[in-house]
Amino acid sequence: xxxxxxxxxxxxxxxxxxxxxxxxxxxxxxxxxxxxxxxxxxxxxxxxxxxxxxxxxxxxxxxxxxxxxxxxxxxxxxxxxxxxxxxxxxxxxxxxxxxxxxxxxxxxxxxxxxxxxxxxxxxxxxxxxxxxxxxxxxxxxx
Amino acid sequence: xxxxxxxxxxxxxxxxxxxxxxxxxxxxxxxxxxxxxxxxxxxxxxxxxxxxxxxxxxxxxxxxxxxxxxxxxxxxxxxxxxxxxxxxxxxxxxxxxxxxxxxxxxxxxxxxxxxxxxxxxxxxxxxxxxxxxxxxxxxxxxxxxxxxxxxxxxxxxxxxxxxxxxxxxxxxxxxxxxxxxxxxxxxxxxxxxxxxxxxxxxxxxxxxxxxxxxxxxxxxxxxxxxxxxxxxxxxxxxxxxxxxxxxxxxxxxxxxxxxxxxxxxxxxxxxxxxxxxxxxxxxxxxxxxxxxxxxxxxxxxxxxxxxxxxxxxxxxxxxxxxxxxxxxxxxxxxxxxxxxxxxxxxxxxxxxxxxxxxxxxxxxxxxxxxxxxxxxxxxxxxxxxxxxxxxxxxxxxxxxxxxxxxxxxxxxxxxxxxxxxxxxxxxxxxxx
Numbered sequence: 001x002x003x004x005x006x007x008x009x010x011x012x013x014x015x016x017x018x019x020x021x022x023x024x025x026x027x028x029x030x031x032x033x034x035x036x037x038x039x040x041x042x043x044x045x046x047x048x049x050x051x052x053x054x055x056x057x058x059x060x061x062x063x064x065x066x067x068x069x070x071x072x073x074x075x076x077x078x079x080x081x082x083x084x085x086x087x088x089x090x091x092x093x094x095x096x097x098x099x100x101x102x103x104x105x106x107x108x109x110x111x112x113x114x115x116x117x118x119x120x121x122x123x124x125x126x127x128x129x130x131x132x133x134x135x136x137x138x139x140x141x142x
Numbered sequence: 143x144x145x146x147x148x149x150x151x152x153x154x155x156x157x158x159x160x161x162x163x164x165x166x167x168x169x170x171x172x173x174x175x176x177x178x179x180x181x182x183x184x185x186x187x188x189x190x191x192x193x194x195x196x197x198x199x200x201x202x203x204x205x206x207x208x209x210x211x212x213x214x215x216x217x218x219x220x221x222x223x224x225x226x227x228x229x230x231x232x233x234x235x236x237x238x239x240x241x242x243x244x245x246x247x248x249x250x251x252x253x254x255x256x257x258x259x260x261x262x263x264x265x266x267x268x269x270x271x272x273x274x275x276x277x278x279x280x281x282x283x284x285x286x287x288x289x290x291x292x293x294x295x296x297x298x299x300x301x302x303x304x305x306x307x308x309x310x311x312x313x314x315x316x317x318x319x320x321x322x323x324x325x326x327x328x329x330x331x332x333x334x335x336x337x338x339x340x341x342x343x344x345x346x347x348x349x350x351x352x353x354x355x356x357x358x359x360x361x362x363x364x365x366x367x368x369x370x371x372x373x374x375x376x377x378x379x380x381x382x383x384x385x386x387x388x389x390x391x392x393x394x395x396x397x398x399x400x401x402x403x404x405x406x407x408x409x410x411x412x413x414x415x416x417x418x419x420x421x422x423x424x425x426x427x428x429x430x431x432x433x434x435x436x437x438x439x440x441x442x443x444x445x446x447x448x449x450x451x452x453x454x455x456x457x458x459x460x461x462x463x464x465x466x467x468x469x470x471x472x473x474x475x476x477x478x479x480x481x482x483x484x485x486x487x488x489x490x491x492x493x494x495x496x497x498x499x500x501x502x503x504x505x506x507x508x509x510x511x512x513x514x515x516x517x518x519x520x521x522x523x524x525x526x527x528x529x530x531x532x533x534x535x536x537x538x539x540x541x542x543x544x545x546x547x548x549x550x551x552x553x554x555x556x557x558x559x560x561x562x563x564x565x566x567x568x569x570x571x572x573x574x
Contacts, residue, residue, distance in 0.1 A: 060454065060476075062409065095541075096499060098478035098492045098521050099347060099566065100391040100404065101448065101455055103360075103367060104411040104432040107388055111409040 042085060050074035055113065059094060062108035072113060089113050171298050173213045174240035174265070175202050176220035179227060179247050186250050193256065194248040197287035201244060204291035204305045204331065209530070209549045211298060214240060227261060232268045240265050244294045254280055260290035262297040271297040284333065292572065295528075302484075304330055304526040308570040309533060310348040310357050311545055313337065314563040323565075325359050327374065330526075330569065332559055338372055339379075347391060347522075347566045351398045351418070354570035358382065358392035358401055369403050371418065382416060383423055394418060395438045395462075396484075402426070402436035402445055413447055415462070426464030437482045437489075438462065439506070446470065446480040446489050446506075457491060457504075470508045479522055482506070483529040484571065488550070490523035490532050501534050503550055514548050515555055524568045533558065533567040 047053055053075075055068035064072070079085060091110030093102035177198045180190035195218065202213040222230065227245045235243050243263040248256055255277055262272045274293050276286045285306055292303025306329075313326040325348045328335040338357060339345050346367070348359035358371045361379075369382035369389045383389055388406040395402070395418075402415045405423065411432045414423040427433040429451040436447040446459050452469065455476045460467040471477040475495035482489050488503045498518020504511040519537030526533065526547075533547050536555070543565035548555040558567075 060450070096494060098435075098448075098455075098476075098494065098499065100434045101432060101450075101478050103346070103390050104404065104406065104434050107406055107411070108409040108432070111406075 042082065046075070046078050046082075046085075049078050057109055060097075060105065062105065062112050064112055170210060170212045171241045172239050173205055173211050173242040173244060173294060173298070174235045174238060175205070175213050175216050175244045176222060177216055177218055178245070179222055179224050181224040181247060181249055190248045190250050190256075193283050194246075197246075197248065197258070197283055197290070200284060200287040200331075201291045201294070204288060204303075205294060207331070208295060209551060209553055211242070211295060214238060227259065228270075230263060232263070232265050235265045242271070242294065242298055244290065246290060248283070250280075251277070256280055256283055256286065258283070258286035258290065260293050262294045284329075288329075288331075299528075299530075301528045301530060302572055304528045304531065304569070304572075306573050307527055308350060308354045308573070309545075309558070309567055310338075310350050310570070311535075311560070311564045311567040312345055312348065313560065314543055314565060315341075317542070325357060325372075326560070326564070327357065328560070335561060338374065338377070347568075349393050349568045350570040351394045352396055352571040353398065354573050356394075356398075356418070358394065358403075360390045360392070369401075371401070382420075391434045391436065393437050396440050396442050400438075400442075402438065404434040404436070413445070413464075415445075424464075426460065426462075427467070435479050437480050439482050440484050440486045444482075446482050448478045448480060455494075457489065459506075471504065471511075472508075473511050481523050481525055481532075483525045484527050485529035487529065488525075490525060492521045492523065501532060501548065503532075512550075512552075514550065514552060515546075520546075522566050526569050527571045533569050535565045535567060537565075 050071060051074055052071050055064070055071050057063065079087060089110045091106035091108065091113070093105040097105060175198055178194035180187055180194055182190040198216045202216050205211040205213040222245070224247060227247050230243055230245055243265050244260065246258065246260040248258055251257055258276045258278065260274050261270060263269065264271050272293050274289070276289050278286045288305035291305040295301070295303035308327055309330050310325060310327045313324045315322045322341040323345050324341040325338040325345050326335065327338055339361070343361055343363040346360040348357045350357050355375065356371055356373055358369055360367045361370050366388050367390045369392045370379040371382055372379040382392065382401060382403065383405070390404050392401050392403040399418055400415050401418050402413060404411050405414050410430055411434055412425055413427045413433050413436045414425050416423040426445070427449070429449055431450040433447060433449045436445045438445055443462050444459055445462055446457055448455050449458050455478045457470040457477045457480050458467055459470050470489070475493050477491050477493055479492040480489050487506060489506055490501065490503050493500050493502050493513065499520050500513050500517040501515040501520045501523045502511060502513040514532065515534070521535055521537070523532045523534045531547055531549050533545060535543050536546050537543050543563050545558045545560060545564040545567045546555040547558055
């Protein structure tokens with residue numbers, strides 16, 4: 001429960017929460033043609049090279065464990081190589097959490113997942129916002 | 143448009159109002175509500191009688207919704223004359239088993255408005271407990287009926303009635319990512335249901351100002367959550383703060399002049415207070431954890447809130463200036479989403495434990511914790527102005543939300559009928 005794990009394994013841990021990158025989309029206008037074409041191919045490449053589009057937190061915690069940090073670093077590396085891609089970071093809380101605590105926790109988790117990009121040298125502008133309380137994705141950064 | 147809201151209720155015989163009498167015992171009191179009468183004659187008379195009959199039935203419905211009063215079903219054959227409003231036949235109601243009697247009249251005025259007179263009697267003692275008159279617009283007779291219900295309820299229980307109040311909540315349609323959320327508002331009996339936001343962005347936690355004229359809520363319209371304050375009359379929303387920081391969990395102070403809320407700077411959520419009409423937010427908490435869900439005491443001098451500074455979410459109380467912060471809950475489990483009762487005695491909360499989320503109350507001094515619901519998906523308690531009922535949201539196994547009402551005496555929660563699913567209910571104070 002206390003470890004950040006890769007996506008497939010993490011899916012088994014139903015109650016722990018995540019910061020995830022569900023929505024990759026191209027930034028317009030389109031720059032030079034990337035090696036991979038199509039957002040689905042890019043998403044698949046992102047998943048393959050960074051290992052996961054989701055990191056998991058322990059219950060009621062916004063602390064990044066070592067594997068989560070490694071995943072975020074790998075994601076940052078991939079994003080550095082694909083500056084045309086805009087990402088959105090969403091922080092989610094535990095399904096059993098109360099409304100406003102979930103909102104704040106989702107925001108914290110997304111926020112904690114953001115600095116990894118800038119620490120890795122990305123100059124991509126970061127911002128963050130939670131979405132929808134515990135019933136939906138909670139934080140986004142792009 | 144808010145046609146139902148432009149009216150005036152004038153207490154025309156305030157000087158005659160008798161002091162409320164405290165009930166001697168908490169047992170359910172049987173109330174007789176024979177059909178209200180009218181001094182009007184002719185065509186006006188039958189029109190007034192029609193309204194009087196509808197108002198009578200509404201008063202019975204109002205009182206039936208309480209756990210303290212049990213109305214006898216109104217019966218048209220119990221009709222009485224105008225002079226009998228103030229000289230009822232007590233023996234008749236005594237033999238019917240009633241402890242309390244409500245009489246009244248409806249009189250049409252030359253200006254097209256209506257005068258309502260309401261009288262409450264102790265049947266056993268044969269004496270008047272309370273009387274009050276209201277002048278309302280011709281379309282606002284429902285409000286006058288609610289005021290009569292409140293008069294009877296207060297006369298018997300000593301507590302404010304909840305009939306002329308509003309409930310706001312988030313109306314939900316669709317499921318999952320396609321869920322549409324709109325701020326909705328209705329009278330506490332379900333009438334005059336309206337939507338205040340359009341549903342094009344996610345909204346959360348609407349909170350009514352004490353008199354129900356404004357609603358503060360959280361919207362994701364700008365991409366991140368921010369508190370907006372909406373004037374219900376004009377329908378115009380405005381941001382609570384000028385900063386683009388994340389803000390949420392708003393609650394009005396009892397005088398309606400301030401709003402306490404949470405704001406996030408970085409990953410830290412703290413409690414701030416700001417004038418309800420704007421100004422500069424004043425920071426009240428500085429703990430590095432999540433401080434949220436502030437709720438004022440009824441005298442406005444204290445704030446109860448939730449903080450995870452001890453490691454798990456717990457309830458804390460502080461002075462309204464942020465000083466003297468102290469922990470209130472030590473019962474094990476997590477305590478969240480507090481709401482201070484209007485009479486100051488209780489704090490309602492959500493307790494999260496192994497058995498899920500349940501609604502409970504604890505005395506304002508931290509003693510006498512009592513769980514009112516069995517969960518497992520209950521959250522967001524909000525007090526009725528009577529301080530005897532709590533409205534809350536219940537999430538079912540497929541994560542659909544509904545609104546329930548529970549009495550603090552521990553009776554089974556009752557579902558509140560609304561057109562769609564609903565979450566985050568909030569109950570207003572008694573309106574003027």
